[in-house]
Amino acid sequence: MFRIVEKEVLLEFPLAHHLHGLVCQIPNHLGLSGLACKQTDPEAQWERIRSIFELAAEGIGNPKKLHFLFLPEAAMPATRVADALDFIDQNFQPNTVTLFGVEHITLTEYRQVLVCYQQDNQEALASVDEDLEAGDIAGIPVNWAIVAIKEADGRLRIFLQAKSHPFGGEETLDSSRDLYRGKIFPLFRSHPTGFNFMAVICLDYIYRDLYQSNITAIIDQANRLYFETRQRLDLLAVLQCNPKPEHQAFRDVINGFYGEYLAYTPGVRDSITVFCNSSAQTSGLAAKGECTFGHSSVIIHSSHKLGFETQDEFRTDDFGGLPVCRLRFGADTRLYLCNLPVFYELDPRTTRAPLKIHSIFRPDAVAGWVRLDGSTSEN
Numbered sequence: 001m002f003r004i005v006e007k008e009v010l011l012e013f014p015l016a017h018h019l020h021g022l023v024c025q026i027p028n029h030l031g032l033s034g035l036a037c038k039q040t041d042p043e044a045q046w047e048r049i050r051s052i053f054e055l056a057a058e059g060i061g062n063p064k065k066l067h068f069l070f071l072p073e074a075a076m077p078a079t080r081v082a083d084a085l086d087f088i089d090q091n092f093q094p095n096t097v098t099l100f101g102v103e104h105i106t107l108t109e110y111r112q113v114l115v116c117y118q119q120d121n122q123e124a125l126a127s128v129d130e131d132l133e134a135g136d137i138a139g140i141p142v143n144w145a146i147v148a149i150k151e152a153d154g155r156l157r158i159f160l161q162a163k164s165h166p167f168g169g170e171e172t173l174d175s176s177r178d179l180y181r182g183k184i185f186p187l188f189r190s191h192p193t194g195f196n197f198m199a200v201i202c203l204d205y206i207y208r209d210l211y212q213s214n215i216t217a218i219i220d221q222a223n224r225l226y227f228e229t230r231q232r233l234d235l236l237a238v239l240q241c242n243p244k245p246e247h248q249a250f251r252d253v254i255n256g257f258y259g260e261y262l263a264y265t266p267g268v269r270d271s272i273t274v275f276c277n278s279s280a281q282t283s284g285l286a287a288k289g290e291c292t293f294g295h296s297s298v299i300i301h302s303s304h305k306l307g308f309e310t311q312d313e314f315r316t317d318d319f320g321g322l323p324v325c326r327l328r329f330g331a332d333t334r335l336y337l338c339n340l341p342v343f344y345e346l347d348p349r350t351t352r353a354p355l356k357i358h359s360i361f362r363p364d365a366v367a368g369w370v371r372l373d374g375s376t377s378e379n
Contacts, residue, residue, distance in 0.1 A: 294331025
């Protein structure tokens with residue numbers, strides 16, 4: 001069952017000003033290694049990710065204000081997780097949150113990582129131990145993600161979560177092709193700022209079974225938070241490697257999340273949803289018909305009145321008539337630096353656009369990442 005556990009973290013975000021997020025729409029080149037989905041060229045992928053980390057750490061232009069860095073599902077080679085966390089620890093500024101998906105590893109290997117960081121992952125470790133005790137599943141693949149939080153005092157805290165959605169391999173008769181189903185999902189409550197956020201992995205956003213809907217569990221938790229503390233879920237990150245990022249199933253859940261059709265949902269009404277997908281240059285996973293990877297997006301409630309606009313690299317719309325404002329990006333490999341508005345700190349009289357793109361970066365063989373002309377805003 002999808003269970004949310006609250007984690008208190010020390011983050012001192014600026015008051016009366018929006019936050020900044022870097023949505024990294026980069027390619028995944030994936031293939032099967034045994035029964036696990038792995039990066040086919042892990043060193044090239046690590047160099048790509050490291051170049052992003054260096055950009056964020058150097059603070060070129062507005063990235064010096066970076067608060068959240070999003071990477072897609074399965075983007076990080078498992079052998080480079082320790083290097084990535086060490087880089088974050090040594091080079092990133094305090095009050096920085098980095099979210100990234102990791103390629104598949106076995107459940108035994110996943111447990112070993114949980115043990116390394118068990119101080120912040122006691123519930124997840126206990127859940128894995130319970131599952132290992134219940135059956136012979138030590139070699140089953142795990143699709144997982146890490147949320148690395150560089151707290152205000154410089155301490156690095158590392159949180160793990162495993163994808164709960166059944167794998168496509170479960171549609172075969174061979175049970176060894178199943179994917180481990182995670183059950184523990186952190187909701188981060190930052191103090192003293194009071195900014196609350198969590199992450200899910202791709203189809204976890206839409207998954208439900210006969211007993212529970214993941215997104216309903218998130219809404220219920222956010223509502224409970226609101227009615228008890230008058231806080232809310234401020235940010236929901238969805239890390240994807242999805243050939244159909246605009247599938248009807250996602251549109252339906254977005255509609256229900258923001259629509260308030262059946263119940264009053266103040267806990268998520270002002271939530272920002274960031275979908276970080278891999279780019280159109282992704283390979284190894286089939287994209288049938290006209291579907292493609294890419295098209296990461298940032299979504300807010302329609303009450304925040306984002307005007308419609310179309311540019312070469314992005315557009316704004318209401319996702320075909322939903323009660324939302326959507327900032328929709330293109331399909332190519334890009335880094336998008338945009339603001340994450342804290343709505344309860346905005347003057348309701350303002351006419352300022354609630355979402356802004358500060359910079360867009362494209363890959364460059366020599367410079368690593370180059371800012372596109374006309375994409376800079378220093379607001």
